[in-house]
Each structure stands twice: as C-alpha cells, then as structure tokens.
Amino acid sequence: MKAALLLLAAQGELAIDVNQIGFAPDAPKLAIARTPDAKPRDWRIEDDTGLTVLSGKTRPLPADPRAGGHQQAIDLSALTEPGKGYRIRIGNATSAAFAVAPQPYRPLASDALAFFYHQRAGTPILARYAGGAQWARPAAHVGERVTCFAGKDQRGNIWPGCNHILDVTGGWYDAGDHGKYVVNGGIATWTLLNLHEWTAGTAFPDRAQPIPEAGNGVSDLLDEARYEVEFLLAMQVPQGTTMRMPVNQNDPSETLTFTPVDVGGMAHHKVAGERWTGIPMRPDRDPETRHLYPPSTAATLNLAAVAAQAARIWRTIDPAFAKQCLNAATSAWAAAQRNPQLFAVGDFAGSGGYGDGDVSDEAFWAAAELYATTRDPRFAATADESPHTGRLDGEPGWSSVAALGHIALGLSDDSPRRDRSRALIAAAADRFERERHDVAYRIPFAGDRYAWGSNSNLLNRAMLLRMAQRWSGEARFGAAADDSLDYILGRNPMGTSYVSGHGERAMQNPHHRFWARQADAAYPGPPPGALSGGPNNTSMGDPIAAKLKGKCAPQRCWVDDIGAFTMNEVAINWNAPLVWVAATAP
Ligand code: 9MR
Numbered sequence: 001m002k003a004a005l006l007l008l009a010a011q012g013e014l015a016i017d018v019n020q021i022g023f024a025p026d027a028p029k030l031a032i033a034r035t036p037d038a039k040p041r042d043w044r045i046e047d048d049t050g051l052t053v054l055s056g057k058t059r060p061l062p063a064d065p066r067a068g069g070h071q072q073a074i075d076l077s078a079l080t081e082p083g084k085g086y087r088i089r090i091g092n093a094t095s096a097a098f099a100v101a102p103q104p105y106r107p108l109a110s111d112a113l114a115f116f117y118h119q120r121a122g123t124p125i126l127a128r129y130a131g132g133a134q135w136a137r138p139a140a141h142v143g144e145r146v147t148c149f150a151g152k153d154q155r156g157n158i159w160p161g162c163n164h165i166l167d168v169t170g171g172w173y174d175a176g177d178h179g180k181y182v183v184n185g186g187i188a189t190w191t192l193l194n195l196h197e198w199t200a201g202t203a204f205p206d207r208a209q210p211i212p213e214a215g216n217g218v219s220d221l222l223d224e225a226r227y228e229v230e231f232l233l234a235m236q237v238p239q240g241t242t243m244r245m246p247v248n249q250n251d252p253s254e255t256l257t258f259t260p261v262d263v264g265g266m267a268h269h270k271v272a273g274e275r276w277t278g279i280p281m282r283p284d285r286d287p288e289t290r291h292l293y294p295p296s297t298a299a300t301l302n303l304a305a306v307a308a309q310a311a312r313i314w315r316t317i318d319p320a321f322a323k324q325c326l327n328a329a330t331s332a333w334a335a336a337q338r339n340p341q342l343f344a345v346g347d348f349a350g351s352g353g354y355g356d357g358d359v360s361d362e363a364f365w366a367a368a369e370l371y372a373t374t375r376d377p378r379f380a381a382t383a384d385e386s387p388h389t390g391r392l393d394g395e396p397g398w399s400s401v402a403a404l405g406h407i408a409l410g411l412s413d414d415s416p417r418r419d420r421s422r423a424l425i426a427a428a429a430d431r432f433e434r435e436r437h438d439v440a441y442r443i444p445f446a447g448d449r450y451a452w453g454s455n456s457n458l459l460n461r462a463m464l465l466r467m468a469q470r471w472s473g474e475a476r477f478g479a480a481a482d483d484s485l486d487y488i489l490g491r492n493p494m495g496t497s498y499v500s501g502h503g504e505r506a507m508q509n510p511h512h513r514f515w516a517r518q519a520d521a522a523y524p525g526p527p528p529g530a531l532s533g534g535p536n537n538t539s540m541g542d543p544i545a546a547k548l549k550g551k552c553a554p555q556r557c558w559v560d561d562i563g564a565f566t567m568n569e570v571a572i573n574w575n576a577p578l579v580w581v582a583a584t585a586p
Pocket of ligand 1 (some may be wrong): 174175176177179351352353354452453539565569571
C-alpha cells in the first residue's frame with residue numbers, strides 16, 4: 001500500500017536533475033530525468049540565447065527504490081564548449097541553469113570555507129568578511145570562563161561538578177546550535193588541516209579568503225583551522241585535577257556510579273548551554289547559562305590526534321605554537337591511556353550527545369597522528385596493535401575515525417605502514433566506486449539507509465576516492481568523487497542543490513539559529529556555501545521528518561525547512577569535507 005502510494009506520488013513527474021554549478025569542459029557529464037514512465041524521451045540543451053546546442057534521447061534506468069519513480073540518463077558529456085546558462089529541456093520541463101567552465105568549483109570551495117568564519121564564537125562577525133551586512137553580528141559568548149555542570153541530568157544522575165574554571169572563548173559553533181563539542185570539532189578541524197597537507201600548503205594561501213587574519217603571511221586555511229585548534233587546547237583539564245566520574249559505563253540508560261578519577265590532561269567533551277534555545281536566536285542574545293560537560297576519553301583522543309597533526313603542520317610556521325600543540329597532544333594521550341573508558345554518558349539537556357561506546361578507532365587515529373609527527377616507535381607499536389590496523393570498514397565520521405588514522409599513515413614517510421594504509425584506502429575506494437553502478441543517480445553509495453548528515457558521508461567517501469585516485473592513477477576513482485559532487489549540487493531526486501547560494505534551486509532554510517529568515521524576516525537566510533545534512537530516513541526525529549516517515553524513498557526523505565533538524569541542519573563536520581572535495585576538484 002505504502003509502496004503503491006509512493007509510486008503514485010512519483011507518477012506524472014517530469015523533471016531534470018543536474019549539477020547546478022556545472023562541469024569542467026572535459027568532465028563526464030550526466031543528468032537524470034525523472035519521468036512518469038520508462039519511455040525514452042527526446043532531450044535538448046539550449047544555451048543562454050535559446051539556441052539548441054546538443055540533443056539526444058534519454059536512456060531508461062532500472063527502477064531504483066532509493067529514488068522512487070522512474071529515472072532516465074542524459075549523457076551530455078559531448079557538451080564541451082565553455083558557457084553559462086545552459087539548460088536541458090524535455091517537453092515542458094527545464095533543468096536549472098548550469099555552466100561549462102574550467103575549475104567550476106573554485107567559488108564553492110571558498111564559500112564552503114567561509115562557513116567556518118560565520119560559525120566563529122567569541123568574536124564579532126564583520127560585514128566586510130561575512131559577504132554582506134545581513135550576516136554581520138555582534139560578538140557572542142565572549143570571555144567564556146566556565147566551570148562544570150553540577151546537578152541532575154535528564155536521567156536523574158547527579159553530577160558533582162568540578163573545582164576548575166576554564167576560559168574556552170572562541171572556536172566554532174557546531175551547527176545550528178551554539179554548542180562547542182571537542183569530538184566533532186576534532187574531525188572538522190582535522191579535515192581542514194588534512195586539506196593543507198594533501199595540497200602541500202597550496203589550498204587557500206594567505207589572502208585567499210576574506211578573514212581577519214588575511215595578510216598575516218600564513219595560509220588562510222590554517223588561520224581558520226587554528227581558530228578551532230586553540231579552542232580544543234583550551235578544553236584540556238589542568239594536570240593534577242581529580243573529579244568524580246562514571247568509569248567504564250557506556251550505557252547512557254544505566255544509573256551511573258561515580259568514583260574519583262585523575263582527569264588531568266583530558267579534554268572536556270563539550271561546552272554548551274543548560275537548555276536548548278529556541279529559533280531564531282542571535283548568539284549574543286543567548287540567555288542560557290553555559291557549562292563545561294565532563295571530560296571523555298573520546299574528546300581527549302580527538303584533542304591528541306588534532307594537536308599532534310597541528311604540531312607537525314606549524315613546526316616551521318610557528319614553532320612555539322607547534323610545541324604547545326605537541327605538549328597538549330602527548331599529555332592528552334597519556335591521560336587517555338590512564339583513563340581509556342570514560343565515555344560520554346551524561347544525558348544533558350541543551351546540547352547534543354556525541355556519545356561513542358567504542359573509542360578504539362579514536363585511539364588508533366591519535367596513535368597514528370602522534371607517530372606521523374614524532375616518529376616515536378611507541379606510537380607505531382600502539383597503532384600496530386590496534387584492531388583497526390589491518391582494516392578499513394568505511395568512510396570517516398565523527399564516531400568512526402579509523403580512516404583518519406590510515407590517512408595520516410598513508411601520508412607519512414614510513415613506507416611499510418604508508419603502503420599498507422594506502423592499500424586499505426584503495427580497497428575501500430574500489431568498493432565505493434563499484435557501488436555507484438547500482439544507483440540510478442550514480443553515487444558511490446548503494447545503501448538504502450540514509451544517516452543523519454548523509455551528504456557528509458558521501459563527501460567523506462569522495463575524499464577517500466580522490467586519495468585513491470592520486471595513489472593509483474585510476475580515473476574511475478576521481479569520476480566517482482565527481483559523481484558525489486554532482487549529486488550534492490543538484491543531480492538528486494529532490495532536484496535541489498544542497499549547498500546554499502550555489503545553484504538556482506538551492507537549499508534556503510537550514511536549521512540554524514541565526515540564518516533563520518524562514519522563522520523571522522528580521523534574520524538573514526544562509527550565506528552561500530552552507531551544506532545541508534541531507535536526506536535522513538534513519539532517525540526522523542523532528543516534527544517535519546515525522547510527517548514523512550514511511551512515505552519517502554530514502555533519497556527523498558528531505559525537506560528544506562528550518563524545523564527539520566534531522567534533515568536540514570548544517571554542521572562543521574559536514575562542511576569540512578565539502579571544502580576538501582570542492583578545493584581538490586579538477
Ligand atoms: O551529526 C550527529 C548525528 O550523527 C547524530 O545522530 C545526531 C543525534 O545525536 O547528532 C548529530 O549532531 C548534532 C549535535 O548533536 C548537536 N549539534 C548539531 C549536530 C548536527 O545535527
């Protein structure tokens with residue numbers, strides 16, 4: 001019955017889905033037509049004067065339950081003449097405009113990085129950097145000197161608080177909320193720093209971006225990343241600190257037992273408000289009391305990994321900062337060794353959990369980064385003993401970071417470990433690349449479970465594919481990475497570019513407390529370059545998603561609505577791989 005309804009909903013539609021930025025002249029170019037039936041149709045492409053420049057017939061594709069309805073392929077690879085404002089037409093249906101141009105994703109990469117400037121806490125966002133007065137805002141959460149949450153969490157566990165106060169001003173807001181989380185800050189920062197390493201420092205050189213640090217002689221990519229690295233460092237607990245903590249309890253639903261623990265060198269899991277604020281909410285108007293939340297092993301290992309990575313990057317650029325990072329990394333590592341099982345189990349109101357009951361991948365990642373930076377054989381031995389050494393299950397995400405460790409080793413100059421990690425990444429890329437041939441929209445993900453932030457999963461796959469392409473020379477890997485970008489930018493059954501401001505039919509109403517025009521006309525819409533989390537058919541927990549439950553094909557479980565936080569939020573760990581993939585696109 002439900003399936004029948006789906007089919008009905010899809011019937012009668014005639015639409016053309018295409019990457020709304022466009023293509024490099026020599027790139028393969030695929031668009032997808034959604035048609036009422038499987039009958040082939042004539043298509044033509046018009047240029048911006050209305051002249052037909054190419055035509056052909058659609059090729060019906062096998063039914064794909066991930067998309068629902070009927071899809072047909074339009075191969076426009078023969079369109080190589082540079083131009084703007086091309087459109088594909090089938091009968092009365094017209095695609096969004098797109099361009100054929102060399103390096104078409106440069107502006108996208110820059111706007112995607114600008115997202116991080118907009119998300120900065122503790123500093124005013126100035127019109128001259130923000131791309132317009134509507135996105136300027138006063139400094140918020142300034143002088144953020146905070147202590148630990150004390151009292152009852154939502155499950156009735158009583159947290160004792162702590163005696164220290166940390167100044168954790170700065171860093172990036174995580175997403176549409178104003179929480180700052182070490183776990184998620186870790187992978188987001190790592191991704192930007194890795195882009196610096198991957199491109200040998202050529203991505204976003206000094207003065208490439210409109211940020212306050214432009215002109216300081218340092219890469220703007222590093223300047224932006226450092227804004228968060230310094231926050232991560234600030235989240236470290238002073239040496240010699242004891243706190244009462246739940247140890248080795250990884251089920252958040254159980255009643256917790258607290259024992260005294262030496263937490264010196266660990267990182268607090270997050271700093272956030274006591275309750276969720278409503279929408280809209282300019283951050284400087286946030287009325288909530290903010291607290292540090294308990295340290296966790298996962299946050300500590302995130303700090304160890306990113307600080308180790310930062311230490312090798314800044315070694316020549318700012319040796320004193322590099323040294324500070326290395327000290328933080330090694331002390332965090334030691335603290336995590338001492339406390340390998342402090343899980344983030346508190347069920348606190350007002351912020352996300354980012355809980356993770358398995359930190360073996362975080363330990364592998366941190367050991368790999370520390371080894372790559374120090375070449376200390378102890379870290380190599382720890383990485384070698386890890387269950388993650390000989391395997392790579394999938395793309396990275398905030399809770400599964402083994403791939404980041406393999407990338408660190410894959411970029412190191414220790415040849416046996418480098419080759420082993422590269423081989424694992426190539427094997428994963430090979431699996432991803434094969435998957436795209438089973439999918440009507442030809443993306444390197446053939447599953448039918450679309451996670452919270454699914455667009456970022458796809459982009460993280462694209463990152464691994466690009467790495468495999470460079471290391472193997474196989475063009476199919478790069479083509480599969482390009483397919484991911486095509487999908488993100490409009491070749492999807494929502495007919496939407498999931499990046500604000502990039503494409504004629506782009507996302508406009510992210511779940512964000514400041515880019516909240518949909519909720520309040522006095523607030524701005526999103527600046528260009530913010531990536532929607534994307535379709536989510538696995539945790540449809542917001543009121544908009546709840547209405548779609550059971551009624552959408554996986555790739556269509558998405559609504560451009562500010563209330564749809566499970567489908568249309570933006571987040572630092574999602575925009576970071578967008579920066580990576582856009583900046584490395586041909
Ligand atoms: O990205 C996170 C996703 O994987 C989780 O399933 C979800 C629910 O715990 O939380 C997401 O992260 C959110 C975080 O908890 C709070 N800030 C916004 C993040 C993106 O929605």
